Amino acid sequence: MREIKEETGITEKDISNLKLKYIILRRSKDEIRVQYVFFGCTSARDVIDTDEGELFWLKESELFDRVLSVTTRISLEHFMKFGNETEDIFVGTVSAEDNSPVMHWNAVQDWEGI
Secondary structure, three states, X not given: OHHHHXXXXXXXXXXXXXXXXXEEEEEXXXXXXXXXXXXXXEOOOOOOOOOOOOOOOOOHXXXXXXXXXHHHHHHHHHHHHHHHHOOOOEEEEEEEEOOEEEEEEEEOOOOOOO
8 A cells, every 4th residue: 555655646535445466476586576566446546746757647448559568468458357356366477388478367265164
């Protein structure tokens, strides 16, 4: 919530249904990078100026017209296909097949009581 407020100006009271949906692991040279991806809802439309780049809202139909990182593009594609249909949290690992990045997804299962 702190990062969202710092980078957008949108506060916790303006956000509903914020949920962790993806944990993505990828190797970059000698390090493993971990990305946590949350989805939620807001009625806020005004955002603050930031050093991170220009912020603006997009229509859903315009999402894939943007330059996106590989992990962001694959995660959005997965969410658009499955994300609203499940409460699962997915772990994705990136690998290369035929010189192209491929995401391997697994749902995190609830193993309480075992």
